[in-house]
Amino acid sequence: MSRPVRVTALFAGLGIATVVVACVSAGVGQFGIPLSDVVASLLHRIGLGPGLADPFAEGTLWQVRFPRVVLALLVGGVLGVSGALMQGLFGNPLAEPAVVGVSAGAAVGASLSIVAGWAFLGAFTTPALGFAGGLLTTLAVYGLSRSRGRSEVVTLILTGVAVNAVASAVIAFLMFSGDQAAREQIVFWQLGSLASARWPYVWSVLPLMAVGVVVSLMLARRLDLLALGERPARHLGVNVEALRTTGIVVVALMVSAAVSYSGIIGFVGLIVPHGVRMVTGPGHRVLVPASLLAGAFLLGVADLAARTLFDYADLPIGILTALVGGPFFFWLLLRTRRRSGGWA
Template sequence: MAPAARRNRIAIATAVLAIALVIGVVISAAIGQFPVAVTEVLGSLLNRVGLHTSWAPVEELKDQALWQIRFPRIAMAVLVGAALAIAGCVMQAIFGNPLAEPGVVGVSSGAALGAAFAIALGVTFAGAAGVAVFAFAGGVAATLLVYVTARANGRTEVVTLLLTGIAINAFAGAGLALMIFMADTASREQIIFWQLGSLNGSRWSEVAVVALLGTAAAVVAFASARRYDLLALGERTAAHLGVRVERLRVVSIVVVAVLTGAAVAYVGIIAFVGLVVPHALRMIMGPGHRALLPASALGGAVLLVFADVIARTAVTGAELPIGLITSLIGGPFFFYLLRRTRTSQGGWA
């Protein structure tokens, strides 16, 4: 594809994602058990930034519902979706594998085990944030354990990293089963619900924590975009071109741990966002990470915002776990990737 045509395709794809995100945010704010008109949503937003219009909600209750319940939830969906998609894009870059995603190195399972531990044992550290603290710590600890195990002779062996991640996931699964066995009925239900993921009850204080950690890690990922492009040429070639491959891989694993740990700490496990979004956009936009990383952030936000709308409205009077929605989308897509990879390679090596 010619460079000009590729730039046009990237620009169009980015614009479509941005427009879709705006539409998704407005729809998500308007739809719910307490319906709010689209003009009222826009008016409330404009009033908060000092642009007073006649569109603002007439009833104070609507304004409170928007700013205390729906907008924090939407902001959390945007941040978590973007963080998971960026983490997936980074994973695929450092492993050179379109099937890589954050769960591969045990971040998600480690976070789930940390959260289950806090719930089952009634940990009250840091008040209501205790579960989130343990979830984040569990995710980071699992990642560091995988990395330390896979590092040998001054370098990280990718195959060993992946195999260790599988082992950590298996161990965390056993630990989760033990926590569920030890927990009482209420805690057991909370653990299972946390594993399925939910944006319900998101608060501005939680949004601020995820935004702070996610933004810091995303900045590091964006700054590494050019080196990811060089790494795609092969480790030796990248090293000859000045890339410190081992350092890049270490930093990237830490970035993935922070992004994923922050994302799942408050909302639970949300599967397949890190797999589906960056790979789908790579097929549309090409492999250049300077465009792919920010587009993945937009795509992840769009996916999770619309998934949350479906989760809240698909069943009358009830809310589906958002992890269920993303798995229903990601499962078939993962199967498609497996078939496509096998066909293109003429069978498995």
């Protein structure tokens, strides 16, 4: 099968699979709604049908189920695109958004809000502080790693490791300082969940995601040139430092917005770009949009499993992604070792 055919089949398959998962997920729950009713309700919203006769089912779909499904797709898409961007910027197959401290910083902001009991923005207080914490931490990592107007990849990664360690210590201190209810809420937030999804949250994430994806696509050609190496890329006219700065800011904005509502969801940004790259190849003009769809599909499936594996319980979604991502990460390490002939 030729590469154009594989790419077309991948996009078509991911698009159809994501729509199917979204519809199935919207119908599954303690109050089951047939798939035909889910489709009928969707068609009614775009003016192509009479809608549902049961107002309770209609309300369940549009006030509870669809906000969660759409937020899962958005967060998964953001993490997939951010992972592809990070791996392209760093030239490292093991890079993901957490490398630059965005998740740990968001956790610090959210934990501070929970322990202090702040509510100056109402229901948006914890997400807003999570967003601010993730963004500020990422910018701090990037600023601390710069020397003489430049930042090296190794220095950036090591700075991220150090800042992540400090953030983890701050979170532990906040948990120690808070009461039992605050500790439980912080732990649940760190495990990741979409149980509190609402339409206002969706509308908050969507603009930042759209801007981030558009900018990522605009950077795709320069990322392909950067894959040749920093020196060849500079000779071809790429401003490597500006490219990395732009990419890191885009990742910080998108991921901070996503995890501020979902909590920490690991490994999606790591495994999705690699799975897509095996089919499409390394070109970022295809890799970025394909990672968007694949990330949305993966988190949609994970959220469906989180809601349905146990009766009357909502499993933290971060547990499922870690169970899948951990073995994949280990396999990737072994594969990298075999190909390179060692760990260097």
